Amino acid sequence: MQIPVKAIWVFHAAAQAGSISRAAEEFGVTPSAVTQQIQALEVQLGVSLLTKMGRRVVLTEAGERYYATITDEIERITEATSTIRGYRSVTMLTVRATPTLSNKWLLPRLANFLDRNPELEIRLDGTNEPTDFNRELVDLEIRHGDGRWPGLFVEGMAEETFIPACAPALAAEASLKVEDLTRFRLIHSVKSQAQWPAWFKLAGAQPANRWRRVLFDRSHMAIDAALDGMGIALESSMMMERELREGRLVCPVPDPPSLRIVTQWIVCPRDHLRQKKVRIFLDWLRAERDGTKAQ
Structure with a gap:
């Protein structure tokens, strides 16, 4: 089955904007062309994705699930395309960490890391929600808990x-x-x-x-x-x-x-450790952690 790539992008744009006309402006086509693309996608998937509510369009339950599933992949493709075009000359490292550690421990140190590694940019996601590494574009997480997450690389931050x-x-x-x-x-x-x-x-x-x-x-x-x-x-x-x-x-x-107590843990899939950007950040984290313990 041929994947309707264009229709998927059009659906994503309409869902993100909540508007058929705004999606049409983004792609430089008519609103009816956007509607046709989405209807063709719905026929191929066998479900309704969008429904009208006044001048806006809203996601159906199936549409919400589909939008959540494809969004990370579309963002990944967008970033990869921008990199190839030369818009980005740096590497993005996405880190998820608990709000307290992000605010109180990591942020005061982050400028030091960025100054030492000008080829890297960091996207810091401050949340207590554990990462689903199979679906989310997160390179490394500092997670609150007891350290028992089978199948992942796990290392305690500090006692x-x-x-x-x-x-x-x-x-x-x-x-x-x-x-x-x-x-x-x-x-x-x-x-x-x-x-x-x-x-x-x-x-x-x-x-x-x-x-x-x-x-x-x-x-x-x-x-x-x-x-x-x-x-x-x-x-x-x-x-x-x-x-x-x-x-x-x-x-x-x-x-x-x-x-x-050890409450904060460095967590990621083991294959992420093969990435240079992850190893650089992990080495820096360990040095900062050991410096904190020595104080």
């Missing part, structure tokens, strides 16, 4: 130390006993592998049955809340590295118990 932290205006460094913490609002990262009850148990303390708290589903939000004086957060010193170094966050407890 993180989780400590209480707050703005010095709320409580000075080493000024509180463990029992004093529940006098303050405690900031919870609900998806974190380190939680306040486990930390209190490790500290040998029995906290009050009720305490004031605020909950966030992203650790970088919890860190920013602590910076704003909202309360005391239990977070990774690796993710708070800059704030602790600059004195904008302090640990209010002297000699806090050591709650240490």
